[in-house]
Amino acid sequence: MENPNYKDIFRKYAAGECTDEERAIVEGWYLSELKNTPDRPSDQKIAAANKAVWKKLEGNPKKIVIWRWSAAAAIISMVIGFAYFYRQYTVTEVVPEASIASQQVKPPAEVEAVKEVVFHADTENTMMKLPDGSVVILAKGSQLTLLTAFNGKHNREVELQGKAFFDIAHNPSKPFIIYTGNVRTTVLGTAFDITTTPGMNTVKVNVIRGLVEVKNTVSSSLTHLAKNMQVVFGDDNKVAVRREVNAEQEMAWKKQDLEFNDVSLQDAIERLEEGLGYKIVVKDPALLKETFTYSMRSKESAASFMKSFSQFLNASYLINEQHKTISIEPLKP
């Protein structure tokens, strides 16, 4: 007895138009075919087909793009957003990590008692340098905590509340790890920033170059991010949204008022160039090494800034409008 419904059932299934009952029938049939078909391709056929298809895959233009992406230059600007629970460091699972020397990594909750070195950015964005050479711009109102033995034997770990830009000094033997609530971001050699917003369930990470591996420690969901992409984890610790964003726009906050907190001129040069819009040339090595704490206002003109900054540094400067450069030299005694 033929039931006319089944004529269309495959098309419906492929189009997602089946009822649940129809789905069960189709899939049940699939299972029964798998179980009850004694014939199978010969080993030779399996091997031959394997080769044939692989050949076609290699010729696939999309695949060539992968080769190119992995082999080519890639400047990565990524944005990741994910949910977290502000001020609730409910890391319920201890995820042991084996570093090169097989040491255990403690989640933030356990190292509460021995935290050291806390950076606050009270009134404005603050740039600072970490012991390992990494540079951080901490956004106004944010806090960065370096966990025990930062730059110690095996890891560089920090805890972030608020928003910060990181430019991580490369060190493959000591992974740089940032904890924000339930999310652990492992840095694979890169520069990026992270934003957490109190009261909202989002954490955003913006990467300038390199790669970031992001893991939600509750759901064990693991993500790696590519250029200009944003991922948002929902309250359930699973991925809610994944989309493209303009990472450069997201980073605009760095261009607001910036305070340099005990940084050397050498480290500050990039930010100064970015903020002032001029290329900065400093040849004197002693001057480059000088550290300072000073503020740069966002809309300040180069001329106005250099006038006071140079006095602060006890240096002389020359602005070349044609070449858009500023050269700074120590004041002749």
Added chain:
Amino acid sequence: MKKHLHDSDLELLSEFKMGSPAAFKVIYERYWQLLYVAACKVLKDEDEAEDVVQEVFVSLLNKRDSLELSGALSSYLFTSVRYKVFDFISRKKVRLSYEESINQYVIQGNCNTDQALIEKEINATMEQEIQNLPKKMKEVFELSRKSELSHKEIATALNISDKTVKKQISNALKLLKPRFTNYYLWMFSFFFWPFR
């Protein structure tokens, strides 16, 4: 290629998403037989099965950037094959034999209506094909399964693959322009990943 041979599915997936062609090849080699044999059994045609499995891997490639698996790689691949098989059947001009087959299946009764259960059973049945794999491949499969059983081992495995990637990035970063170049210049500087 040998370097990824013993990676767990999770590690492979992670490497694959980061653009590793080697990881993709290992995934292909690891799952080819399971997927192909299953497609053969349902479609009853070896050439068509070949096309279907090819499509599955092409899709995987195309989705590399957006892939977010909540379950196992194996389940994802098994399900992909299933959908492709049905899609394939639905496009065939002559579907009569399949329709008759389904009719028979329904008439015989014994139809399970629990979809979740059916899917589980499908995956289990496909996994049975592991027994027919060449010895070495079978071992690799079983090892990679073991390494997924323990959460601890997953974390360890991730760190291992972390390091593999880090090593390659470290090679690449050595070629980066010095840091005190103009910021925007720097942003557009290039580095090379010697993945191959």
